[in-house]
Amino acid sequence: MSKVIVLSTGGTIATRRDTQGVGLAEDAAGDLLGRLPADPGVEVEGVDVLRVGSYLFTPADMREVALRTREALADDRVLGVVVTHGTDTMEETAYLADLFHDDPRPVVFTGAQRPADAVDGDGPRNLADAITVAASGAARGLGVLICFDGVVHAARGTRKTHTVAPAAFSAPDGGPLGRVRAGEVDITLKPVRSEPLDLDAYALDGVRTDVVALYPGCDDTALVAAARAGATGIVLQALGAGNANPIVTREVARLTEAGVVVALSTRVDAGPVAALYGNGGGADLVAAGAIPTGILRAPQARVLLGALLGCHRDRARVREELAARTGAAHTEDRPWSAGTTERTR
Numbered sequence: 001m002s003k004v005i006v007l008s009t010g011g012t013i014a015t016r017r018d019t020q021g022v023g024l025a026e027d028a029a030g031d032l033l034g035r036l037p038a039d040p041g042v043e044v045e046g047v048d049v050l051r052v053g054s055y056l057f058t059p060a061d062m063r064e065v066a067l068r069t070r071e072a073l074a075d076d077r078v079l080g081v082v083v084t085h086g087t088d089t090m091e092e093t094a095y096l097a098d099l100f101h102d103d104p105r106p107v108v109f110t111g112a113q114r115p116a117d118a119v120d121g122d123g124p125r126n127l128a129d130a131i132t133v134a135a136s137g138a139a140r141g142l143g144v145l146i147c148f149d150g151v152v153h154a155a156r157g158t159r160k161t162h163t164v165a166p167a168a169f170s171a172p173d174g175g176p177l178g179r180v181r182a183g184e185v186d187i188t189l190k191p192v193r194s195e196p197l198d199l200d201a202y203a204l205d206g207v208r209t210d211v212v213a214l215y216p217g218c219d220d221t222a223l224v225a226a227a228r229a230g231a232t233g234i235v236l237q238a239l240g241a242g243n244a245n246p247i248v249t250r251e252v253a254r255l256t257e258a259g260v261v262v263a264l265s266t267r268v269d270a271g272p273v274a275a276l277y278g279n280g281g282g283a284d285l286v287a288a289g290a291i292p293t294g295i296l297r298a299p300q301a302r303v304l305l306g307a308l309l310g311c312h313r314d315r316a317r318v319r320e321e322l323a324a325r326t327g328a329a330h331t332e333d334r335p336w337s338a339g340t341t342e343r344t345r
Contacts, residue, residue: 002079003043004134005072006127008032009050009065009093011086013112013123025051025086027116032084035116035124041183042079042135047072054086054093054111059204059306062093066100066199073103080106080134084127087111087160087168090146094155095300098144099307102196106139109146109155113166122149122166129180136185142177143193152178154191154341157295161269172270173295174341189341194325202310209233209306211298213267214244220251233261233305233318236290237298238282242266242273245280249288256289259315263305263322264290265298272327291319294326301326 008014010025013032017023029046049068050061065083072081085093094109101107110130112123130147133139144155149167158171170176178187210226212234226234234255238244242264244252252262264273264285273292275282286292293301304325308318 001043002077002135003045004040004080004082004131005075005078006033006044006046006082006084006131007049007065007068007072008046008084009054009061009086010052011054011084011090011111012115013084013086013110013127014051015053015115016117017115023115025053027051029084031116032123032127035121036128036131037124038128040128040131040135042131044131052086054089057086057089057093059207062096062303063202063204065093066097069097069101069107070103070199073105073107078105080108080136080139082127082130082134083107083109085109085111087113089299091155091159091169092299092303094144094146094158096303096307098155098193099197099304100199100202101144104140106134106136106142107144108134108139109144110148113164113168132180132183133185138178138185138187141190142187143191145177147180150179150181151176152180152185152187156191156193156300159297159299173272177341191341197307197311202307204310206313207232207306207309209235209302209309211235211237211302213237213298214239214248218245219247223248223251223255227255227258227260231260233263233302233309235263235265235293235298235301235305236285237265237267238273238285240266240268240282241271241276242282242285242292243277243280244285246284247280249280249284252285252290253288261305261309261315261318261322262290263293263301265293265296265301267298271295291322292326293322296326
């Protein structure tokens, strides 16, 4: 009989509050499935992987989720996989899983903004919707998805854009792929995906990736500190379309010469990174060796950089693949980034 596997990792959807109102992830997969608002119409099997808030996740935890997802899909009876996950770092784990996902069956991440013991909790409906998407033929071939508040997003480019509202996630550059309503899945866009990486080749030893936030008047202190701590990759969360200043640019040139892979993202909510300005701006940063990451913001750019470093120990290859997977290899003829979605009808 066909079924959907639900991998539970904790998060708000599994959280209960103590007498002081402080929440901790406590509920198991069986508890989550026991609160579904209706019969899902398909056999569902719950598996406990972790039981923590996602703010505690490490790269090793994210890799474990990807491994357990692949393990679940080894069963031919499985239509798709749902991962319940905290919202704080869902965009990172979902994107990491997507980088390695090489199966047409969908993997759907979901969670909640309200805890399990809230009278108006959003977790049960989100979980029911995610199961519906995972079992749907309409979701095949779309890769790893995030289903939240009735909206279906591709993992890549989606991020948490509200701290507490039920509609927590959005994809500012690509928009949603579709929606799920009353047990029906409507997909109108299809994500453009790169070739999957080899999960068996992904090792964490010797890989350290840091995010360095830039701001008016900043110097190279944080960059130097990250390098001294052993960073093999650094993501710049830069200003505007990807700008810094001459001090930062000089240090970027030194780091890239030393073999550190530097990726260039931005603190701005939407729009691609673009090499537009000199005097320490994006054009100078790219000339110094920084690689623009297109529409990927720092959290997902760090995931991609870490995955590439973990799979390919050759830094030149990492730089080439980072550029190819973010559209940086085509910035001259397509300055507003590579496409992320295409219409299905």
